[in-house]
Amino acid sequence: xxxxxxxPDGDGSPPPRPALAATAAQTTAENPWPLRxxxxxxxxxxxxxxxxxxxxxxxxxNRRPGSGLSFMTLRDxxxxxxxxxxxxxxxLRALPVEPVPGxxxxxxxxxxxWTKRGTLQLEADDIRPVGLGELLARLEQxxxxxxxxxxxxxxxxxxxxxxxxVVGLICxxxxxxxxxxxxxxxxxxxxxxxxxxxxAVQGTKAVREVSAALxxxxxxxxxxxxxxxxxxxxxxxxxxxxDEQLVRLVAGAATPIVSxxxxxxxxxLIDLAADVRASTPTDxxxxxxxxxxxxxxxxxxxxxxxxxxxxxxxxxxxSALDAMRSRPVLENPSSxxxxxxxEVRSRIALARTLIGSRLDRAGDEVAHLGRQVxxxxxxxxxxxxxxxxxxxxxxxxxxxxxxxxxxALSVRVAGGRFGAERTAHDPYVPPTTDPDQTSPRSTQ
Numbered sequence: 200x201x202x203x204x205x206x207p208d209g210d211g212s213p214p215p216r217p218a219l220a221a222t223a224a225q226t227t228a229e230n231p232w233p234l235r236x237x238x239x240x241x242x243x244x245x246x247x248x249x250x251x252x253x254x255x256x257x258x259x260x261n262r263r264p265g266s267g268l269s270f271m272t273l274r275d276x277x278x279x280x281x282x283x284x285x286x287x288x289x290x291l292r293a294l295p296v297e298p299v300p301g302x303x304x305x306x307x308x309x310x311x312x313w314t315k316r317g318t319l320q321l322e323a324d325d326i327r328p329v330g331l332g333e334l335l336a337r338l339e340q341x342x343x344x345x346x347x348x349x350x351x352x353x354x355x356x357x358x359x360x361x362x363x364x365v366v367g368l369i370c371x372x373x374x375x376x377x378x379x380x381x382x383x384x385x386x387x388x389x390x391x392x393x394x395x396x397x398x399a400v401q402g403t404k405a406v407r408e409v410s411a412a413l414x415x416x417x418x419x420x421x422x423x424x425x426x427x428x429x430x431x432x433x434x435x436x437x438x439x440x441x442d443e444q445l446v447r448l449v450a451g452a453a454t455p456i457v458s459x460x461x462x463x464x465x466x467x468l469i470d471l472a473a474d475v476r477a478s479t480p481t482d483x484x485x486x487x488x489x490x491x492x493x494x495x496x497x498x499x500x501x502x503x504x505x506x507x508x509x510x511x512x513x514x515x516x517x518s519a520l521d522a523m524r525s526r527p528v529l530e531n532p533s534s535x536x537x538x539x540x541x542e543v544r545s546r547i548a549l550a551r552t553l554i555g556s557r558l559d560r561a562g563d564e565v566a567h568l569g570r571q572v573x574x575x576x577x578x579x580x581x582x583x584x585x586x587x588x589x590x591x592x593x594x595x596x597x598x599x600x601x602x603x604x605x606x607a608l609s610v611r612v613a614g615g616r617f618g619a620e621r622t623a624h625d626p627y628v629p630p631t632t633d634p635d636q637t638s639p640r641s642t643q
Contacts, residue, residue: 245319247311253321254305254329255282255402257298264288271298273306274403277444284308285321296328301402303329303435305307331536335434338441342468345443350450351471357455359475359487363423365392367416367454368485369409371400372539376428376459376480377379382444383484391488394422400429410448424487425452427469428459428480440467459483581613588619 219236228638232240255273257283262269267288274281284306291298296302305328308321309629315340341580345351363503366384371376384391409427417480427449429440439445449456450472458473459480470476477483530557573579580589588596589609596602602621610619 203328204571205336235314238312238317241317242312244316245310248310250307250324252307252310255305256306257300257302258403260298263290273304276303276403277406277442279403279407279526281483283320285320286326290324290326294326294328298326298328305329328445340536341441341443345446345450345468345472350446352499356474359455359457360423362388362489363391363487365394365421365423367422367425368393368395369398369412369416369421369425370395370428370480371430372397374400374428374430376430379480380426380428380459380484382443383481383487387485387490388488389491391543394419401432401436406442406445409439410445412443413448413452413456417454422454423455424455426457426459426477426480426483426487427473428483429461430480431462437461437467440469442468445469445471457483457487564622578613581611587611 216442220230220232223232223240228233249435253273254276257271258274260269260271261271269286269288269291271284271286272281273284282459284305307325308320308323310319311322312319314334345384347356367376369382374397377397377609381393384393396412396416398412399405400409413425413427416425427440429437437460440458448470449458455475456469456473457475457477457479458470459482460465460470461469462479476485477486486635523529528595577587579580587610589603590596591607591609594601596608602608604621604623606621608619608621610617
């Protein structure tokens with residue numbers, strides 16, 4: 200910051216400068232800190248920090264045996280962030296293995312701030328390589344944490360499509376894993392299409408580049424499945440595929456993920472988070488696309504079974520039809536009508552017989568009743584020789600006292616009516632037994 204020189208006072212001496220602000224919060228545009236003041240304050244603050252252990256990856260190592268001091272650049276394992284770390288040469292020589300770029304180490308260091316250059320660095324007094332046993336313990340702990348969150352649960356896994364439109368492939372640059380996947384997939388299904396992303400699959404850039412490729416392919420609508428493939432390697436080589444950030448990204452992908460990392464014995468954590476784990480890149484190709492020859496054989500077998508089933512069904516139905524047609528009623532349909540016609544005729548004859556018999560009995564009964572009626576009729580009585588005697592006023596004379604002597608009477612017989620007169624005595628003479636004797640005449 201440039202300041203304008205103050206105007207001298209009358210005596211020619213410059214005005215007194217204001218006192219520096221005690222704290223950063225008290226600085227103003229009129230009373231700023233000089234840059235040296237800020238550097239001193241930062242240095243004082245950093246100097247109060249305690250030594251600590253930090254973990255990182257050696258990116259660059261510049262050894263200076265003559266000076267007794269070496270400089271290395273230590274990078275964060277997951278993100279692009281680094282520190283310059285000076286370390287004594289005798290500390291490096293005490294290591295059981297020679298430190299090389301790419302090695303993971305744990306460093307005991309004190310943060311220091313160089314006020315003149317305004318740089319922050321770590322002054323290391325101890326360094327330890329991260330051993331295999333410690334790495335496995337850390338991976339096992341991370342595995343338990345992720346499993347407890349449900350990232351490895353079978354319910355989260357998606358089924359692979361039967362025939363994907365486009366297969367996304369994340370692999371190393373010009374790697375054998377890429378050739379294994381592509382060649383074997385196209386041998387099984389020649390029309391398969393690939394979207395290949397060649398990335399770093401080892402080292403400090405692996406996690407970042409694999410994650411970026413996975414995000415890109417997962418966002419595409421036409422990619423139906425994604426294969427993450429890498430050949431075999433040591434545990435340290437496969438560490439990027441057990442990175443927590445990458446594992447969470449695989450577990451949360453919307454597209455089905457197939458993990459084909461290393462060999463059968465290798466089990467990075469993305470194998471557990473992926474929807475399908477393939478033992479090798481070749482196995483991944485077999486799982487992603489079907490074998491066209493096997494599918495054709497299955498189609499031929501299905502058609503053969505379908506023909507056999509249809510033929511058997513038709514034969515059963517034809518046998519049933521033949522059995523029905525062989526029945527007498529279907530072979531000669533008129534036979535059932537003839538039997539029914541005889542039954543109808545028999546019933547008609549029986550009905551006629553029953554009705555005739557009933558009519559005959561009814562006729563006999565009517566004739567009998569007619570004879571009874573005729574027998575009880577007064578006219579029939581008159582026909583037998585009886586007569587009805589009545590007075591002039593129509594009163595029937597039922598005894599001799601019913602008519603006076605000389606009274607005119609009317610006598611009705613079966614053949615008609617005639618008049619008579621009441622006499623004093625009855626001149627009736629009984630007939631003789633001689634059939635030749637004539638009947639006596641009646642006296643009127």
